[in-house]
Amino acid sequence: MSAIAAVGSDTPAATILCVDDEPNILAALRRLFRKESFRVLCAESAAAGVAVLEQERVDIVISDMQMPEMNGTEFLECVRRRWPDTLRLLLTGHADVESTISAINRGEIYRYITKPWNESALLLVIRDALERQRLEREKLRLEVLTRQQNDALRDLNATLEQRVRDRTAELSAAQNSLQASHERLKSNFLTLIKVLSSLIEMRGGAVAGHGRRIADLARRIALRMGLTPREAQDVFVAGLLHEIGKTGFPDSLLGMPESMLRGDNLGRYRKYPLLGEQLLMPLEELREVAAIVRAHRERFDGSGFPDGVAGFDIPLAARILAVAHDFEALQQGLLVQQQMDARRATDLVVESRGKRYDPGVVGAFYDIRTGRSISEEVAEIAMGITQLKPGMVLSRDLLSAEGALLLSTDHVLSERMLKQLAEFEHRAGTELQLFIRSGAAHAPYSDS
Structure with missing residues (x-):
């Protein structure tokens, strides 16, 4: 029982x-x-x-x-x-x-x-036995879990390499697709800009390809001066769109050479860089281009428009576009009534270095036009106090009105010396003219 x-x-x-x-x-x-x-x-x-x-x-x-x-x-x-x-x-x-x-x-x-x-001894044996059994069962559980995890890990390792290859291929395909889309957008954007440039030319009655020739030359100068491809592209686009501010001009104003403008017509004409900047500013991608368009009619000697900025305070890209623009405009009769051939237009640009144009930009332009360096032909540049920069080197002795030696040839100008010269000029009530070595006229093609 x-x-x-x-x-x-x-x-x-x-x-x-x-x-x-x-x-x-x-x-x-x-x-x-x-x-x-x-x-x-x-x-x-x-x-x-x-x-x-x-x-x-x-x-x-x-x-x-x-x-x-x-x-x-x-x-x-x-x-x-x-x-x-x-x-x-x-x-x-x-x-x-x-x-x-x-x-x-x-x-x-x-x-x-x-x-x-013995009851105490028996209970102790029972407790020890149960603890041993618990540990043994936990050991078996962990062994089973370890085997399962090892099996899963082996399966994962067996397929991981292929999964990585598949995922990498997917990511690569997605990246290629995005890159292709981006390139298409960039291409379409540039095409739209070229179409807009053509429309601007049609409105102004300019010779076909006028904006494209300016843009191409400006980009070549920029690359020769060491600008990055992105910066050179901005100069190129600015060349295509630099006259967008003229689209609201009447026909009579569009067809008139700049040298013949007077009164209200001249005042209105000198606002076209500002209008161009305003038209381009809403587009994020064209913010840099808009700044170049605004400043491309400034002169190195400060007599340009719309802001009267001088020297290296003018953005380098705008200084480049100014040379390319005027070289083309001289040939088309847009600056003066007489149209010039390319050789005469080149000579006129070179003659205006240090006055209307940045000498460094003119040097790069001359190299492109003739295949020769202008540095050997231009030994020195005459500059006023406001055009001077630290680091420039005198090519002649600087004398006072009484013939006293102020600075000797080969003197390297410093920030302190420029302040002293400005104070001397103010006290003397006269304008000093210094002759600077052309090779040291400014830092090499920088906008500092």
Whole structure:
């Protein structure tokens, strides 16, 4: 006969099966474990214990050694074979060494306990057994988890390289598509600017290609002077659009050479760079171009328009466009009534270096036009105090009105010296003229 009993109302921490053919032993074990939160199941024979194990999940089996039909050794061997995860303890009241050794070998028991037992020692054994079982189960769980993760990692590694190649190909295709779209937008934008330039020429009655020739020459000068491709492109676009501010002019004003303008017509004409800047400013991509258009009619000596800016305060790109514009305008009769051939227009631009034009820009222009350097032909440049910059080198002695030596040839001008010269000029009430070596007239093609 067998009996099953549960001790404790709360959820048990572990389940213990006690198997013994003596009811008093089972009762003693129930009393012992009543103080613990264990779930206790009892069976009065090995067969009854097997029946319990077939229906219940048991953590520990405590079995008597001497039982009828199936002894403890045979029962624990059956438990080991069918429920290897269940810990097995042997309870024996006989000092039978051979039987105990057989139980240990066949049933692979965790511990054996002799009757009568020490309750504290038995509870300690149970707790140790449960802790060992918990650690063993956790170890098995981690081993299974590790195997699963290793399998997943192997699968990932097997496909990762191909995934990377596929993703890289997708990104590359997307980048190429974006780049192609960007290039198309840039191309369409530049085409639109060229169309607009042609419309400006049609409105003004200029010779076809007038703006394109100015733009091409300005870009060549810019590149020769070391500007970046982006800066040279801005100069090119400014060349195409530099006369957009004239679109509102009447026909009579558009067809008149600049040298013949007077009164209101001249005042209105001199505003066209400002109008051009205002028309281009709303476009973010043309902000730099708008600034070039505004300043392209300024003169190096400060006598230009619309702002009267002088020297290196004029943006370099605008100084470049000024040379390209006037070279073309001289040939078309847009500056003076007489049309000039390219050679005469070139000579006139060179003659105006240091006055109307930046000498450095004229040098680059002359190199492009003739294939020769202008530096050997131009030994020095005459400048007033306001045109001087630190670092310039005198090509002649500087004398006062009374003939006194102020500065000698080859003197390198400093910021302090320029202030002293300006003060001297103010006190003397006269304008000084200094001759500067052309090769040291300013920092090489910079806008500093």
